[in-house]
Amino acid sequence: MKRIVGSRLTGAVVFLMAFALLSGCDNNGGVIPVSDAIYLITVTNMTSNQPLSPLAAVIHFGGYTGWEIGTSSSTGLESLAEGGDPTDFLAGAAGNSNVQVISAGSGVILPGASDTVTLTTAESPDLRLTCAAMLVNTNDAFTGTTDVVVGDIGIGESRRIFLHPYDAGTEVNDEAASTVPGPAAGGEGFNAERLERDFVSAHSGVVTQDDGLGTSVLDESHRFLSPVAEIIVTRIQ
Amino acid sequence: MKEKNIMGVIVSLLISLILAAPLPAAELSIEVTNLTHGIYFTPLLITAHDSATHLFQGGTPASSSLRLMAECGDVSELIIDLGGEDADTVANPAGGLLAPGSSVSASIDTMSTGNTHLSLVAMLLPTNDGFIGLDSLPIPDAAGVYVFHINGYDAGTEENSELLDTTGCSPGMPGIPAAPGGDGGTGGSGVASTDSNTAVHIHRGNLGDTEAAGGVSDLDSRIHRWLNPVARVTITVQ
Numbered sequence: 001m002k003r004i005v006g007s008r009l010t011g012a013v014v015f016l017m018a019f020a021l022l023s024g025c026d027n028n029g030g031v032i033p034v035s036d037a038i039y040l041i042t043v044t045n046m047t048s049n050q051p052l053s054p055l056a057a058v059i060h061f062g063g064y065t066g067w068e069i070g071t072s073s074s075t076g077l078e079s080l081a082e083g084g085d086p087t088d089f090l091a092g093a094a095g096n097s098n099v100q101v102i103s104a105g106s107g108v109i110l111p112g113a114s115d116t117v118t119l120t121t122a123e124s125p126d127l128r129l130t131c132a133a134m135l136v137n138t139n140d141a142f143t144g145t146t147d148v149v150v151g152d153i154g155i156g157e158s159r160r161i162f163l164h165p166y167d168a169g170t171e172v173n174d175e176a177a178s179t180v181p182g183p184a185a186g187g188e189g190f191n192a193e194r195l196e197r198d199f200v201s202a203h204s205g206v207v208t209q210d211d212g213l214g215t216s217v218l219d220e221s222h223r224f225l226s227p228v229a230e231i232i233v234t235r236i237q
Numbered sequence: 238m239k240e241k242n243i244m245g246v247i248v249s250l251l252i253s254l255i256l257a258a259p260l261p262a263a264e265l266s267i268e269v270t271n272l273t274h275g276i277y278f279t280p281l282l283i284t285a286h287d288s289a290t291h292l293f294q295g296g297t298p299a300s301s302s303l304r305l306m307a308e309c310g311d312v313s314e315l316i317i318d319l320g321g322e323d324a325d326t327v328a329n330p331a332g333g334l335l336a337p338g339s340s341v342s343a344s345i346d347t348m349s350t351g352n353t354h355l356s357l358v359a360m361l362l363p364t365n366d367g368f369i370g371l372d373s374l375p376i377p378d379a380a381g382v383y384v385f386h387i388n389g390y391d392a393g394t395e396e397n398s399e400l401l402d403t404t405g406c407s408p409g410m411p412g413i414p415a416a417p418g419g420d421g422g423t424g425g426s427g428v429a430s431t432d433s434n435t436a437v438h439i440h441r442g443n444l445g446d447t448e449a450a451g452g453v454s455d456l457d458s459r460i461h462r463w464l465n466p467v468a469r470v471t472i473t474v475q
Contacts, residue, residue, distance in 0.1 A: 044296035046439040048391065048432075112393070112436030114296050162388075210428070210444060210453070221433055223441040225465050227388065230295055 037123035038237040039150060041131060042116040043163075045109045047228050049221040051182060052143070053084030053134040055105030056093075057117045059127055059150070063098035066130040066146035072198045073168045077132070081142040081168035083181055083189025084108075084134040093130070100127065109133070127151035129233060136182030137222045139175065140168040141203045143229050150233050158234040162227035165203035170194050175206060175216035185217040202226075263348040264475040265376065269330075269357065270340040272386075273467050275460035277336055277417040278369060279310030279360040280329035283343050284319055285352035291373050292356045293437050299392040301408065303358070303437075307368045307392035309406035309414060310360040325350055334417055335359070347376070357387070357470065363401065363416040363456055366392040367440045369468045380474050386466035391432070391440040399428040399443060399454035418460070422448065425455040439465070 039059065045052050058066070066089070067077055076089035090102045100121040109115045121127065128151070132144030143163045153159055171179065172195060181189040203226075207213040210220035265285075271278050284292070292315060293303050302314035312328055319326050330343035347353075354373045361367035370390045377383050391397070395411065401421045402412030413421075428444050445458030 045434075046295050048434050048438060048441045111434035112296050112438060220428060220444045221431075221441070223444070225389070225439055225442050225463075227439055227465070 034122050036120050036237065037127065037235055039119045039129075040116055040234045040236055041119065041129070042114055042232045042234070043105070043109060043131070043133070044114040044230050045111050045228075046230055047111050047135065047224045049111055049184075050135040050137050050224055050228065051111065052109040052229065053080065053136055054086055054107055055109070055115060055117055055131055055133045056080060056086035056089045057103045057105070057119060058090070058093045058099055058130040059101045059119045059121050060093070060096070060099040060130065061124075061126055061128065062147070064093065064096045064130070064147075066093075066132055066144065067166070067200045069201060070199050072194070073170050073200055075192075077142070077200075078140070078168055078170045078192075078194075079190045080132055081134050081140040082171055082191060084136050085190065086132070089132060105133070108136070123151075125151040131231065133229070135165060135224065135228060137180060137184040137218060138182070138206060139173045139179055140171040141165050142168060145231070150235075153233060153235045155235055155237060158232050161231050161233065163229040163231060164226045165205075165224060165228045167201050167203040169197060169199045169201055173206070175208070175213060175218050177217040180217055184222060187217075263346055265345050265347070265355075266342055266473040266475070267345065267355075267357075268340055268342045268471040268473075269335065270469040270471070271335050271337050271467070272469055273337050273463045275337055275418060275420065276364075276463055276467065277334045277362045278331075278468070279306075279334060279362060280312060281331065281335065281341070281343075281357060281359040282306070282312040282315055283327045283330070283345065283355070283357045285325035285345055285347045285350065285355050285376065286319065286373075287352060288354050288373070288375075290319075290354065290356070292358055293370055293372060293390070293392075295372070295390070295438060296436050298436050299394050304366070304392055304394045304408045306358055307360055307366040308395055308408050308410075310362065312358070315358070323350070324348070325352055334362070336417075352376075355472070361389055361440070361467065363413045363421060363461060364440070364443060365397045365399065365411075365413055366395040368392060371470060377472065377474050383472045383474070385470045385472070387468045387470055388465040389440040389442075389463060389467045391434070391438050393432055393435045393437055396432045397429045397441075397443075399445065399456045400425050401455040413455070416456070420457055420460050422446075422450060422452065422455045422457065424451045426451075426453050428454050
């Protein structure tokens with residue numbers, strides 16, 4: 001109880017100080033300036049043994065989406081999901097007029113580790129978030145979320161979102177040493193060739209040699225259940 | 238003079254803000270349902286606390302108290318960490334194991350504590366160090382019924398050998414202390430000898446096999462696997 005009263009007092013003091021400051025310099029001539037919103041996106045890898053490729057993060061309005069279930073991947077998503085490279089995915093986003101700001105994470109996120117991306121853009125209640133990263137010990141699995149509204153998050157507030165695994169649907173899930181690029185195998189990453197069944201779906205998980213797929217380079221430690229990551233979205237300004 | 242006036246206004250505004258602040262939800266009923274086909278939950282710990290408290294966090298190594306719960310199903314150290322059982326900390330509402338498909342309800346009251354967040358844990362059996370977890374959920378303010386689906390976590394403290402050892406349990410002792418359904422096997426060679434993610438993370442699930450004696454696992458792949466979510470939590474705010 002003490003703690004709660006304390007935080008309410010602090011909050012009230014900060015609010016009143018801000019009010020006093022604002023009323024002390026009322027010389028904007030009635031024009032309300034649009035201020036920047038700053039979002040921190042902290043992603044934590046929640047898998048046993050699937051490093052995540054560097055995060056691709058996009059703040060945008062409606063009219064952009066990173067992917068759609070049942071629809072074929074963009075080339076950028078294919079490159080991200082097969083090879084772990086966010087470059088083309090982010091370039092594709094940057095070319096969409098509804099996209100406000102893009103950013104790549106600082107590097108590979110190992111199991112249990114986190115990475116934080118900072119995104120700054122003009123504030124709006126309509127802002128949405130898309131982010132994506134590859135599960136690198138797979139053929140073309142990725143995780144992320146797309147088109148989720150974050151503009152309703154207040155300054156100083158956070159929201160936790162669990163991230164599910166998806167299959168880009170662009171490469172057969174053979175789990176072969178030659179086609180899995182992560183440290184479990186070191187095989188090929190991006191290959192422009194597409195599957196006949198070419199659409200994004202929820203991922204069904206990996207089989208692995210320990211569960212009967214003799215040609216798999218993966219072992220049981222590479223298995224995963226959903227969710228595979230969580231993100232904490234915090235608006236700090 | 239002006240400064241004094243402003244201070245007076247601030248103080249009176251502060252008082253009115255505190256009085257006007259909504260009271261935290263007081264009486265809560267919490268129902269937990271085991272959604273799995275063949276996994277038991279050990280005695281549950283359900284607790285309301287402030288926003289800074291966590292029984293566990295994904296990506297963070299387990300505390301020794303959480304480890305005891307996740308490896309042996311013993312919540313006693315977590316209760317000590319929380320300052321003991323009280324109006325909004327309830328242990329073992331089912332009076333033992335919560336079987337697959339079963340539900341249990343508990344009531345808590347945050348009136349005297351003003352606590353705002355809810356956490357819940359129980360070990361998954363048979364696993365080495367798997368548990369169900371709800372981490373610091375903001376308790377809804379408005380009266381109503383709220384449903385959440387929660388996942389199976391791995392404490393990251395013990396390798397997932399999937400070998401039964403019913404001779405006892407202490408943290409750091411390898412093995413699964415019990416297969417309550419009486420459907421465990423014997424003589425497995427061991428599934429995993431290391432845990433590559435030693436922080437709390439989402440459990441990758443049991444592997445199991447189909448051999449009662451021998452094989453790699455003492456668990457049965459037809460009974461002891463699961464997909465998330467593993468539990469449903471229904472919160473009724475009075």
